[in-house]
Amino acid sequence: MNDTIVAISTPVGRGAISIIRMSGQNCLNIAQNFFSSTKLDYKKIIPNMLYLGNFKFDDSRERCFMVFFKSPLSYTGEDIVEFQVHGGILLSQKILETLISSGARLASPGEFSERAFENGKISLDEAEAIIGEINAESESELKANLNLAQGKLKEKVEILQGNLALQLAQIEATLDYPEEDFEKTVKDEIFLSIKEIKKEIELFVKQSDSLKYINNGVNIAIVGLPNVGKSSLLNALIGQEKAIVTEIAGTTRDIVNESIFYNGIKFNFIDTAGIRESSDKVEKIGIEKSQKSIETADIVLCVFDGSKNLEEQDEKLLNKVKNYKHLIIVNKTDKKRILKPLKNEIEVSAVTEKGLEELKDSIYNMVIDKNINFGKIMVSNERQASALRESLKICNEISDNQNESMDVIAMLIKNLWNSLGKITGQCENESIIDLIFSKFCLGK
Ligand SMILES: Nc1nc2c(ncn2[C@@H]2O[C@H](COP(=O)(O)OP(=O)(O)OP(=O)(O)O)[C@@H](O)[C@H]2O)c(=O)[nH]1
Ligand SMILES: [Mg+2]
Known part of the structure; x- marks a missing residue:
């Protein structure tokens, strides 16, 4: 039997309506804990009827709508409960957290549609068509905004491409008039423009990135030498004794992870084995996983023991994390400090819980751009995002190759033009089912 999944089905936005969708056998039971309406008797609930009522949190209640779709007459073919609440990420995330705390599981992107496909509600073709539908639902204000934003992104990208075409034409001209001065002027202009x-x-x-973190959460790896207090830190951050803590170096051997919500964002902490030279077969595998987690996490918490001096392994680690999004954490600051100050360090104590709020705040600020206006987000899917990341890489490549010949620079500019072109929507060869489903917005 499938478990009950939940997600925010509407794109993140301010001042509009958010829909939180829950699908699975248990959804009505879970809803019953929090939603009540004078017109609603759960034993006699009428499917497809919009109930106006209150969603109850620990200390407050929120006026919202609830609707129940009975299996098999629902989008996924399972029982579905949807809440329609005022927009804004905090409120919908809070409802999401509440439902998760009561037994629902956060759905992965496309999982609702995957269930619909599994239950014979939609064919693969239809699944694909839904992607189009998401963009075409014009009656929803939010969707309209999204489309508008999409149009704006396309417009912006076309302007950038136009600018690049101009640079290419300039390069062409230098080939016709190969005077040194002219070439230098053109180069200067090109690099200014690329900047x-x-x-x-x-x-x-x-x-x-912010949108991705809001939708999918943030993976945060806790790494460091044995005994610096990584597992203690994990436990303190999540508020439970999940990982084993002992004074023996090499206690944690496998990955331990647990999530919390912070300001509406899911933080998934990953505790890892302490990094050291080891001949123990099991520990070695654990350490390999630690190293890997540095590469795959969204953020690395690099932990040091404040009551000791740095060891050679610490230095190595510092060097490695430089290339990844990371925070330097000095733990055990309840003890006498021996460690010299590290650049941009955050002082914490897993025992007294000192500095933990500051640490969570720092993580939040790293992933959510505080100037972001969610109503104006233009990039809405991973395909666009990865094209943008690729484009950014090529920009850096161009800046690094300022002394190269005009031919090389022209080639790089063409690459950049092409990479931006992927955003405006050339179709790609994506036939695998997984890819189709992962193209859905979360909650669809
Ligand atoms: N005084 C003090 N002791 C701490 C603190 N954090 C951890 N410890 C102690 O340090 C020892 C190691 O803690 P762990 O959390 O197991 O360390 P670890 O980094 O997970 O170690 P491995 O799993 O072996 O890599 C334990 O005895 C903890 O009680 C702290 O903030 N202050
Ligand atoms: Mg440990």
Whole structure:
């Protein structure tokens, strides 16, 4: 039997309506714990009827609608409960958290449609058509905004491409008039222009990253040498004794993870084995996993023991994490400090819980751009986001190759033009089912 899944089905937005959708056998039981309406008797609930009522939190209640779709007459073919609440990420995330705390599981992107497909509610073709439908539902204000934003992204990208075409034409001209001075002037102009383009792309990437973290959560790896207090830190951060803590170096051997919500964002903490030279077969595998987690996590918490000096392994680790989004954490600050100050360090104590709020705040600020206006997000899917990241990489490549010949620079500019072109929507060869489903918005 499938478990009950839940997600925010509408795109993230301010001032509009959010729909939180829950699907699975248990959804009505879960809803019953929090939603009540004078007109509603759960034993006699009428499917497809919109009930106006209150969603109850620990200390407050929110006026919202609830609707029940009875299996098999629902989108997924299972029982579905949907809540329609005022927009804004905090409220909908809070409802989401509440439902998760009561036994629902956060759905992965496309999982609702995958269930619909499994239950014979939609064919694969239809699944694909839904993607189009998501963009075409014009009556919803939010969707309209999204479409508008999409149009704006296309417009913006076309302007950038136009600018690049101009640079290419300039390069062409230098080939006809190969005087040194002219070439230098053109080069200067090109690099100035690429700098501006890079700034714009960076902004888009930031926006889409924030959106990704809001939708999918943030994976945060806790790494460091044995005994620095990684597992203690995990336990303190999540508020439960999940990982084993002992004074023996090499206690944690496998990955331990647990999630919490912070300001509406899911933080998934991943505790790892302490990194050291080891001849123990099991520990070695654990350490390999730790190293891997540095590469795959969204953020790395690099933990040091404040009551000791740095060891050679610590230095190695510091060097490695430089290339990844990371925070430097000095733990055990309840003890006498021996460790010299590290750049941008955050002082914490897993025992007294000092600095933990600051740490969570720092993580939040790293993933959510505080200037972001969610109503104006233009990048809405991973395909666009990855094209933007690729474009950003090419911009950097161009800046790094300023001394190359005009031919090389022209080639890189063409690459950049092409990479931006992927955003405006050339179709790609994506036939695998997984890819189709992962193209859905979360909650569809
Ligand atoms: N005084 C003090 N002791 C701490 C703190 N954090 C952890 N410890 C102690 O340090 C020892 C190691 O803690 P763990 O959390 O197991 O360390 P770890 O980094 O997970 O170790 P491995 O799993 O072996 O890599 C335990 O005895 C903890 O009680 C702290 O903030 N202050
Ligand atoms: Mg441990």
